[in-house]
Amino acid sequence: xxxxxxxxxxxxxxxxxxxxxxxxxxxxxxxxxxxxxxxxxxxxxxxxxxxxxxxxxxxxxxxxxxxxxxxxxxxxxxxxxxxxxxxxxxxxxxxxxxxxxx
Numbered sequence: 001x002x003x004x005x006x007x008x009x010x011x012x013x014x015x016x017x018x019x020x021x022x023x024x025x026x027x028x029x030x031x032x033x034x035x036x037x038x039x040x041x042x043x044x045x046x047x048x049x050x051x052x053x054x055x056x057x058x059x060x061x062x063x064x065x066x067x068x069x070x071x072x073x074x075x076x077x078x079x080x081x082x083x084x085x086x087x088x089x090x091x092x093x094x095x096x097x098x099x100x101x102x
Contacts, residue, residue, distance in 0.1 A: 003023060003026075003027075004022070004023055004026060004072060004073070004076055005069075005072070006019035006022060006023065006069050006072070006073065007019050007069075008065040008066075008068070008069060009065070010058075010061060010062045010065050011065075012046070012050050014046055015043070015046050015047065015050065018039060018042055018043050018046060019043075021039055022036075022039050022040075022043070022073075025039065026076070031080060036077075040073075047066055050062065051063065
């Protein structure tokens with residue numbers, strides 16, 4: 001899969017580090033879903049904390065930029081789920097074929 005761009009001009013340093021970890025995780029094969037969940041939850045905490053520290057104008061700009069990034073992240077993870085489901089379906093079909101010919 002292509003490399004994700006999770007940073008934008010308003011991304012704080014701690015979020016950039018976490019985004020780098022997410023990018024590295026997405027490059028791994030297979031992807032560790034528990035690690036993915038942990039990183040996404042940490043990402044949410046970092047974003048919420050950053051928003052609380054911003055004034056209204058900064059909040060709006062940061063939230064808009066993060067909304068775009070979040071959309072990319074959601075689409076990417078949905079695609080991963082589809083790929084996993086296809087692999088599972090192929091495995092089940094293969095098992096049924098083996099049982100049929102035993």
